[in-house]
Structures are given as structure tokens and as C-alpha cells.
Amino acid sequence: MKYDALVVGSGIGGMESALKLGDMGYRVLVVEKEPSVGGKMILLSKVFPTLDCASCISTPKMAATIHHPNVTVLTYAEVHGIRGDGNGGYHASIRQKPKYVDEAACTGCRQCEMACTVAVPDEFNADLVSRRAAFIAFPQAVPKKAVIERAGVSPCTGACPAGIKAHGYVARVRAGQYEEAFDLVLETTPLVGSLGRACYAPCEEQCTRGQLEGPLPIRRLKRFIADRHYGRAGRTAIPRPQPNGKRVAVVGSGPAGLTAAWLLARQGYGVKIFEAAAQPGGMLRLGIPAYRLPNEVVDDDIATVTAIGVEIAVNTRVQDVARLKAEGFDAVLLATGTHRAVRLRVPGEDLDGVRSALAFLADVKLGHAVNLAGKRVLVIGGGNVAMDAARTARRLGAGSVELASLETREQMPAHDWEVEEALAEGITLRNGWGVHRLGGDGRVRSAELKACTAVFDAAGRFAPRYDEGKRTTLACDAVIVAAGMSADTEAFGLPTNGNRTLKADAGTLQTAAPYVFAAGDVVTGPTMITTAVGQGRRAAFMIDRFLQGLALDPSLLEAPLPVVDQAAVLRRQRVYDRRVPLAPGHAMSAPPTGFAETETTMTEEEAHLASARCLDCGVCSECHACVDACPAGAIHLDMRGRDVEVDVNAVVLATGFTLFPADAKPEYGYGRFRNVITGMQMDRLLAPTRPFNAVVRPGDGKVPDRIAYVMCTGSRDAQVGNPLCSRICCMYSIKHNQLIMGALPLADVTVHYMDIRAVGKGYDEFYQQAKDMGARFIKGRVAGITEKKDGNLVLRYEDIEGDGGIVEAEYDLVVLAVGVQPNPGVARLFADGSLALDDYAWVGEADEDLDPGRTNLPGVFVAGTASGAKDIPDSILHAGAAVAQAAAHIERSRAAAAPARAAAEPRVQVTA
Amino acid sequence: MSPAIRDTREIIRDEQVMRAPILEALAAGPRTIPEIAQALGKPTHEVVFWVMGLRKYGWVSEIKEVGDDGYFRYQAVPRQS
Numbered sequence: 007m008k009y010d011a012l013v014v015g016s017g018i019g020g021m022e023s024a025l026k027l028g029d030m031g032y033r034v035l036v037v038e039k040e041p042s043v044g045g046k047m048i049l050l051s052k053v054f055p056t057l058d059c060a061s062c063i064s065t066p067k068m069a070a071t072i073h074h075p076n077v078t079v080l081t082y083a084e085v086h087g088i089r090g091d092g093n094g095g096y097h098a099s100i101r102q103k104p105k106y107v108d109e110a111a112c113t114g115c116r117q118c119e120m121a122c123t124v125a126v127p128d129e130f131n132a133d134l135v136s137r138r139a140a141f142i143a144f145p146q147a148v149p150k151k152a153v154i155e156r157a158g159v160s161p162c163t164g165a166c167p168a169g170i171k172a173h174g175y176v177a178r179v180r181a182g183q184y185e186e187a188f189d190l191v192l193e194t195t196p197l198v199g200s201l202g203r204a205c206y207a208p209c210e211e212q213c214t215r216g217q218l219e220g221p222l223p224i225r226r227l228k229r230f231i232a233d234r235h236y237g238r239a240g241r242t243a244i245p246r247p248q249p250n251g252k253r254v255a256v257v258g259s260g261p262a263g264l265t266a267a268w269l270l271a272r273q274g275y276g277v278k279i280f281e282a283a284a285q286p287g288g289m290l291r292l293g294i295p296a297y298r299l300p301n302e303v304v305d306d307d308i309a310t311v312t313a314i315g316v317e318i319a320v321n322t323r324v325q326d327v328a329r330l331k332a333e334g335f336d337a338v339l340l341a342t343g344t345h346r347a348v349r350l351r352v353p354g355e356d357l358d359g360v361r362s363a364l365a366f367l368a369d370v371k372l373g374h375a376v377n378l379a380g381k382r383v384l385v386i387g388g389g390n391v392a393m394d395a396a397r398t399a400r401r402l403g404a405g406s407v408e409l410a411s412l413e414t415r416e417q418m419p420a421h422d423w424e425v426e427e428a429l430a431e432g433i434t435l436r437n438g439w440g441v442h443r444l445g446g447d448g449r450v451r452s453a454e455l456k457a458c459t460a461v462f463d464a465a466g467r468f469a470p471r472y473d474e475g476k477r478t479t480l481a482c483d484a485v486i487v488a489a490g491m492s493a494d495t496e497a498f499g500l501p502t503n504g505n506r507t508l509k510a511d512a513g514t515l516q517t518a519a520p521y522v523f524a525a526g527d528v529v530t531g532p533t534m535i536t537t538a539v540g541q542g543r544r545a546a547f548m549i550d551r552f553l554q555g556l557a558l559d560p561s562l563l564e565a566p567l568p569v570v571d572q573a574a575v576l577r578r579q580r581v582y583d584r585r586v587p588l589a590p591g592h593a594m595s596a597p598p599t600g601f602a603e604t605e606t607t608m609t610e611e612e613a614h615l616a617s618a619r620c621l622d623c624g625v626c627s628e629c630h631a632c633v634d635a636c637p638a639g640a641i642h643l644d645m646r647g648r649d650v651e652v653d654v655n656a657v658v659l660a661t662g663f664t665l666f667p668a669d670a671k672p673e674y675g676y677g678r679f680r681n682v683i684t685g686m687q688m689d690r691l692l693a694p695t696r697p698f699n700a701v702v703r704p705g706d707g708k709v710p711d712r713i714a715y716v717m718c719t720g721s722r723d724a725q726v727g728n729p730l731c732s733r734i735c736c737m738y739s740i741k742h743n744q745l746i747m748g749a750l751p752l753a754d755v756t757v758h759y760m761d762i763r764a765v766g767k768g769y770d771e772f773y774q775q776a777k778d779m780g781a782r783f784i785k786g787r788v789a790g791i792t793e794k795k796d797g798n799l800v801l802r803y804e805d806i807e808g809d810g811g812i813v814e815a816e817y818d819l820v821v822l823a824v825g826v827q828p829n830p831g832v833a834r835l836f837a838d839g840s841l842a843l844d845d846y847a848w849v850g851e852a853d854e855d856l857d858p859g860r861t862n863l864p865g866v867f868v869a870g871t872a873s874g875a876k877d878i879p880d881s882i883l884h885a886g887a888a889v890a891q892a893a894a895h896i897e898r899s900r901a902a903a904a905p906a907r908a909a910a911e912p913r914v915q916v917t918a
Numbered sequence: 919m920s921p922a923i924r925d926t927r928e929i930i931r932d933e934q935v936m937r938a939p940i941l942e943a944l945a946a947g948p949r950t951i952p953e954i955a956q957a958l959g960k961p962t963h964e965v966v967f968w969v970m971g972l973r974k975y976g977w978v979s980e981i982k983e984v985g986d987d988g989y990f991r992y993q994a995v996p997r998q999s
Contacts (some may be wrong), residue, residue, distance in 0.1 A: 060984055071967075119975075119993075120975055122978065123934060124934075124936055124983040125930050125931060125971060126927065126930060127927055127930050133926055134970070135967065135970045135971055135974055136930045136933050136971035136974070138972075138975075177934075180934045180935055181935075181937075182933045182934075182937075313921065342932050419951065499998055513946055567964075578927055579927050579928060581924070581928075581978040582925070582928065583924055583928055609922060614935050616937070618931075618932060618934075618935045620931075621931075622931060658959045677923070678923060680923070680963040697974065698966075698970050698973075699970075699973065699980040700980075700984070700990065702966075702990065703966075704963060704966055705962060705963045705966070706952055706955075706962035706963065706966065706989075707951030707962065707965075707966050707969070707990065708951075708989055709984055709988045709989070709990075711988070719960055768981055797962075842935070852976050
């Protein structure tokens, strides 16, 4: 794209520049990093010395800037680099940040903001109050459109293989919205209760709070919302979607199958699940012991699925996929899991008393009689299934349970916590042993083990090596083998991998037969429940697109943002509370007494305390409260940013200033004493759109009686490296004085100053007027401030005009008249470092007396306070000077490029 | 007054969990910031953040007249559940 001029920044200097250039007929692009134009001026209460309303003056200019026919404005966008094009012009790279809101649809109603569950400091109110992650910058914002602040995907959410918005439901719990939290998980999977108990919680491993005192108990929060939902009498019925006329067969009712069935049924598909076992649930039902996942919870989750019309046919093994197609199903999903046990292939494996862990766990879970009372049980394996089998055997009254694994304790694939719990329940580990043979007289009586010297080969493949000379024999009455699981896929007639898993495209999950998709462990091999859920979700998405005739594009399932940088998250705060993590809700015992759950559900208070520890890493939690609340359907959390490249003839830098960080003067106590505030904070307190209901102290809400101003905070101060006068502090403080005396007629206002600089038309009169109204002015720099117990503040200063000596004076509220500083980002706009700054790091002007607005770079101009401290009228004048030079430069460029055309080319003239 | 000031971001983040206790404290009638702080056992400056945040989003409002003690009183705003 080509513009005559690029204006960077849309404060009063930037707006003035853009409007003037636009009025001259030039095509102008304005880039503003905030969601609204207006800069700092729009945030002020009034302007000096006229006491005109800042909003009343700013808003017409803001609206004119946005609507000017020659001006294009990109808000919430940042210039990443400007470089010369070699022909006297410039090329700019701009990043348009995603707003996640369709501006054309957004009506500015703030319903998203009211519903949002994430509170952050409101920078547009100088951090005096909160705003929301979904927000409209301020009431007079132009454009008055919402923006969702997203720093990235929160690490917990990003770690979930299922794609569950973990941060989102944590935020919902924190806000006390338990049903909404449950519904949010339902957007991904119906297995809220099952995952709340049996998930291995990769989210918690990535929780940023884990780098402080420990991660949030995210899984247990999910259990809390599930238990609360399922425990409620008279649950709200889930509405059945309108049928879309198409049918999908799902083979297998484990996590992948149930998830896919649920998501497809919610879109109107007629879904029927075919399950080979007598009860639905797959591994949830058959593989996970009741002390971790009771059948009642699985039943509750499955009832959610059937409640919207999904049929489940049990005891129905599907072996002919084509027949399903013939029966009228438009697509088929194979999600049959890995229910075939891997054999040890050692002598004695077929003896009585030797069985697979899968069959053993299924028998126990289904209530079949299994007698291990008093028996010596040996479990073979080092994974989670082996742990489940060992702990189940313990609960059945086994006299002893030993577990032999090839791996060392550290290498065991079982989760650490599961091993710890097994040990706590009295299970003995024998690490580094493999089975040589099983012995017995028809029934197993012993196991001869051989030492394992290595489990994996150099390439990391499973290839155990043994020390055949090192053996040991264990006496046993029962052996449970948990040596692995494999898929049972021969009957489908579809291509398989070497391990019998089905071949399916990793992104689309489509098999060799286009209408057949496959998901879960039958594709991936044995994994976690959440991974299978994620596969089910992906399959549902792809089947839907397949049946709609749309392209199967895996990238559509990718998050629009990367996971947020955790170090950056932790840098947001200087200090952190130590918030003690919730104690594990486990009741361990050795030996365990039965199949009662080992973990309790949280109380509501515990859930609040736990969720309050969330750091809101991604800022927006993706809780979807805004999506639910928006009456216009304008929120699109999958929106992506875009890069914009433009060529321009001239650049106007109107990047403004930053305020001096008041805590850099620690003797004044800002940041430690709550009743010490900055001039900008007082401006906000005095503004019509103020953060509080009145001018009250931030420390306790009291209306202040005695208010002090400390001038030259951070300016004219060599100690902080800024010898310059900030030019505006005297006058804005005097403005405050007058406004305070109007708002609080009984308040005393005292100004501690070095000297008053009231240079400008009507400025000195304004100063005299404040004195006449009763403001006291005391000459002398304040040495320090201390805080009393009641929040009052004691200022210590030398009385150089009165009786002399060191004086202490007490006030209710102290306002630091902070100075201004250069915007540090402006030089970085030019990657080659070619933009010259002055001695104080403001944008340098070639000759600020005779040639204001011109920088060292031909075609690059500076407007307003980017080149130094100025009040509003001077900023406007300076912008005018910069624009006049920019216009001349553009004309010269045009003439040089095409003399004849430049003379003839009409410009769009705008008249007032 | 505030020997251990927490980070502003941390205080503000707590607004969501403090909403219910604050509204509970206001159930019996309007209260000043120090009165709410005493009821919650929390520092007054943190309560200012929370009450002003709740005010901004329509959960509480102020009684227009300031008390003789120099404090406004805040009340819960009835809302449709």
C-alpha cells in the first residue's frame, strides 16, 4: 500500500498532523498502538489555563481523525520498522494486533466487558482501578469498540492435548460461575467428571505458578465443578440440537469416541456409538480403578452424551465398516482403543493364576468375582496400568503385592505420584528385573526373574538387555501382567502400522477410506485420556468438514496465538504473595481398605482459594464469557493479527512522552504509601470519567482535607538524570489546585515548589488566581515523606522563605507532580539506528530554533512532545510546523518522481 | 498503614474472588471502606481497589452524601440473577 505520509502516534500531535495533511489532500496513514486514538490528552480532566473540558476539545478531533476521507487509522497496531526505500521515501512494517472483535459488528455496548472474568489494572485510569481483559479503553474511546487483551495462550491451556480451556474454567470458578465453568469444558468434551478425577493433568506441569510456590490444582478444580454440577438437583436439561439429516457411526465408546460423538451430536448429526463391551466407557469404565474413577462418574458423563440424542449400542462388535456405510451412516469414526494385552512370551505364561492387567482391572471394575485374599501377587510392568493393577490387588486383600519392572525407579513410565501412592499403600517395588519364566504345577507358584541391564537401545527404542547370570526367584500365587496394550484392528481391513494401530493422517485423522476416520489410542497407541479426547475433538471437527464438503485443513484447529512466555508473565509483578498451595486431597492408607475414592472433592472455599492463585498468564482466559454475552456475536477468539507493509513519502513521528516513574524517587514513598499519588492519577480523580466516585484517598477512601503537591518530581533533578524542566507540571498542578478547591471547598491545598514557571498566555494570571482562591505555595524542595499509621503523610522540607529551618507538615494526600520523559521506543522504529536523538534522548531536531519539526533524516519529521516537553497549544503548533515541512517534502518527492504528473495530479481538498 | 503492600496487579486480580464477600458485607446495609475492610479483615487500600472496581462494573454504588467522618458509604446494587 502507498500513502503520502505515515503518522506514528495519535495523541494531540499525531491527530493534528494527520488532520492537517489530510486537509491538504495527502493520503495519510495513522498508526496507534492503543485501541483508541487520543493519546494522553483525552485522559485529562481539564486543560490549563482555560479550564476547558479536555474531552470536549479532544473528542471532535478524535472523531475527525477517524472519519477524515484522506486519513486511514490503524488502532491497536504497532510500527515494527521503518527503513528508507532508496528513492527518498520510506517503507514501514506494521503489525495489526488482533482485537478478537469484529469492529463492524461491535456496538460498543460493553456487555463483554461486564461479563469478563479477568481483572487487570486499568492503565487508562493510571492503575487506580481495574479494567477487564475484554474492554473498551475509556468511555470516549474512538473507535468505541471492544478489544480483548491476549498476551498468548495460557500455558495450562496450551499444554492440554484435549484443547480444554483450563485457564478459562479456572477463571470461571474464581468468579463463582461453576455451571459456566462446567459448560466451558463441555465445549470440548463431555468427560468433565472423568477428567476431573483421572486426568494426569499436563496443565499443572506447565502452570506458571509452579515456578513460585506450586501449581494450581487445575484437575481438582475440574472435579469440583463436575461434582457440583452432577450433585445438583434438577440439572438444566441440555437442549437437543436441530438434526441436520446426516448420520455418523462411532465405533468405540472410550474418551475419543464419546468426545467425538458429543461434539458431532451438538452440531445436529445423528450419532450412534457401537461398543463391543457390555457397558460403555472404554478404558474409563474398564481400565481405571474405582478408587480413582467410580463408575457413577463415568455414568454421569455418558448421560450427558445420551441426553442430546446419541445412541449407544453395547455388546456390538463392529467388524465390517462398509456395512455401516450401507446402513446409511455418512461417516464412520473408529475409536476402538487398545484393548489387546501384550504377552510376555515367556515359559509359564499360560499357567492358571497368570492374567493380563487389562482383564483383571475390567473384571474388578465390572464387579466380577476376583479372589486374591491373602495371596502373594506379583505384578509385571512399570507403567500406570501396572500401578493400577497392584493397588487394585492390594484392595482385594492380597497378602503381599510386589511389582517387578525392567526400569529403575527413575525410569519407570508410571507417574511419580502414582508410584509414591503405591509405595504408601505397602506395595514393594523390584526395579531392574525382567521375567525369565513363570513356574508352577498347572498353577503359577513362582517367577524367576533376571536382571535387566538396559531397557532401551541407543536410538531410544525398547530393546531390553539382561544379565543372564543374575537371577532371583519369587514365590507367588498370582501374576498380573501389564506389559503393554495393542490395538485390535485386523477386522477393519484398513492399512495399519507395525504395531497394529490404524494408519490415519495425523492432521485430519482420515484413513485410506475417505469416509472413515480413526482417533484415539487405536491410532496413537496407548496414551493419556486427554490425548484421546483431543483426538476425538479433532476427528469431530474433520468429520464435520468432510460431510460439509469443506477442505480438511488441520491448521484451522491450531491456536491463533503461541503460548505466552512464562518469564514475561512473572515480570509483570515486582513481588508475589506467597499463597500456600492446597494440600493434596488424598487419604492414603496401608493397606487400603476398599475402593472408596482416595481423593476428596474441594470445598467451595478451597476452590476459591485455589483459583485465586491463577496468574492469568494469557490475560484473556478464553472463558468465553464475552462470547456468551455479546448480543452482536462480534467476538472471535480465533482472529489472527496481520502484517501491513506500506510505502510512504514522509514520516511524522508523534510518539509523545512517558511519565516519570514516581517510584524512582523512593524518598517520596510512591508505591509504598497508598496516599501518595501522581499528577496523572489526580487528573483521573478529577475527570468526569474518574475511577472513583469522588476525590478520595486510595488508601482508605477518605475525602482528603489537606492535600500537598510536590513539584519537580523527576524533572530538574540531576539525581534521576533529568536536568530539564518538564514545562507542564507547574501548570497542571495549579489547574488541579483550582479544580480541587471547586470539588472540595473545605480542603487546604499546599504546593511545595522550586519556582513556578508560568510562561504562556494567561498562565501567570492562572497562577495568581489559584493563590487568590487559597492555594498555599511554599518554596523549597521536599526532602522526604513518611507515613503515619492512619495513612497521613508527613513532608519534611526546609522553609527557605519563612522562618527558616527544617519543617515537618502533615497531609492527608500527597500529589507528586511528575515530569515527562522521552518515549524510549521511538529510536527503535528505525532498525539501522539512523534517527538522531538529542542529548536527553528526545527526537533530535536539526535546528529547533529555525527549523522545528525536521529530524536528521530527510522526509522524517517530529511533531509534538516526541521532541521535548510541551504543553497542548505548543504541541499543536509544533505539529503544524512539522506538517508544513512534511508537505513540502512530499511535493518535492512527487516532483522528482514524475514532474509532469505532480503538476497535473489533483489532490482531494477538504474544506471546513 | 500499609507495611506490606502487595503488587497492584495481584490485588486487582483478587477482585473476582472478593466480590461475593464484599456484597455479603453490604447485605445488611451501606458501609464505608474502613467498615468493609474490618468486616473482611483486609487492608483498606485493597478494599478501595475492589469496591471501586465493583462500582465501575455496576455491582455497588455510593450514597451521595459523604459522612461527617469524611467517608462515603457504599451499597450493593440490586441485580437480576
